[in-house]
Amino acid sequence: MMHYLFYQHNVQQFFIRHIDKYDGILVPFSISASFPSGTYGFLRALLAKDPSKHFAMDPRSALFQHKWDRKKVREPHKKAAAIFGAPFTTFGVERYLGLEDFSSVGIIERVTEACIRYQRQFRMLQEERRKLDKYQKLLSLGTLPEIENPQKYIPPYFQASDGNDPWLEKSLACIEYAAKLVAPEELCPVIHFTDWERFDAWDSVRARLGAAGVLSYFVYPNKFKEHEASATELGVYVSAVESAARASFRPLTLHGGYFAIALQKKGLDGFGNGVGYGEWRDSGYHRGGSAEVRGYIPKLHRFLHAAAAQSLIAADAAYFTADSDLLTEYSAANKPLTLVQPQEALDHFMESRYQEIGFVSNHSEAEISGELHETVQHLEMIGELESENYGKSLTRWADKIAEKKKAVAGNQ
């Protein structure tokens, strides 16, 4: 299963330290456009260090489709918009983009071409030797070859509510045109939609992708929170993955957590997450800055703030620290988790994620489900509120993971 990490320019050392624990990097346009030299220099050095690492650049074009206060447009927005050109630069930074902004002849082609051209050229940016030297030294590299790593190209994408939403047609048109610009197998478009239950267009989407020769794609339900998802939503998610795999497609999820990892068993080919966050994302989120550091609890497969994590560990330290050196050390030394430093928290998260991926790879669906049920039992022993607040999602996950694949393909 491919594990992509979303690139953050402010934690470059993190990407080096954990280079063996992920398979690829996703770079948001807003970052590459705002910090082109730093992003390029660092990625070039990092990818030279491990030529097997994949990379892709996320256009995040749906941001401009959303309603948010354009008085809060910042430089990264303007720079990202500049990559696409009009109507992003003319209207997208002034107001939310509407379908009418993409109605003129040739506009989809122009925007898509600009988007793909930027991604292709990024790997060949000309940079000052001095900057490249800096990253070469940082990664202790003797030479700094050009980027030759596998790159996936992502066409512009927009959020659609269902199969009849005209925005879906715009996204598909972008994909179809992109397939004329690069080899279709190098494309990994994003199918971005409002929620799992309403989006009913998988058969028709795959028919269009297949006709264009595109076989792998990211699914991106907006603000989809695995821990809050109902059993129905999870069921639709599982079905969408299973039916894609049955049809020989390779679906990935753009923002996922442990449930996405577990869906490897159902045919999910990969997923992405941020560093210390990023199990879900609102494509209309326009504020910048780094996410606040939170503690990852491996047994719960979720982040908790330090006091809540401490409370849980105080109740059952043996079980809830078992999968983590950091939690074990703090617990053994009776140190409160509020003392955990941001760097420690990020390292701990990455270690945990790596273990989660390894666990799923090496265990059956029944065993994965069993481990979740075991955690639920521990929560029940601690108390009603722990069971209620942390256990319900794990039970829903466990049930879905243990369910046998449906024999009949639906429209999912």
Add this chain to the structure above:
Amino acid sequence: MRESLPKEGDLLNPVLRLFGRGDARTILEAKLSRKRIDVVFAPQSEGQWTAVELKVKNWRRALWQAAVNTQLADFSYVALWHTTVPTAMGSRSLFRSYGVGIISVSASEASIVLEAERTKSKTRAQQQALLLESVGAMGEKDGDLDALSLLPA
């Protein structure tokens, strides 16, 4: 005629009067990792700490927050508007299982209807020291108490 519900902030003064008679320092919105505790009464020197979560109606959510507050406070309470108290008291065994007490608040006064119980903690003393440190640091910044307020004892 049904009494209209107050705002959460309206519960504060009766609670301050209930606990604020001693020499304890009162800390509003005390930071405990990413969460904030509505009110903390911290002794000037040795003594017990008390935390209070103010909530008009949602007692279950208040209980959950108060349960976490035991990481800092020796005694943890939820302060509820008096009309919500009977429902919460119906689940008193749940409150007891977390050692959390209940305060009933009306427009004029607050009273303890279920005593909090002190739960064991190996990290509480350090947590308290950390909060006092941050209070000290905030106190040194003139006029910058928006996140953490101190009321006179």
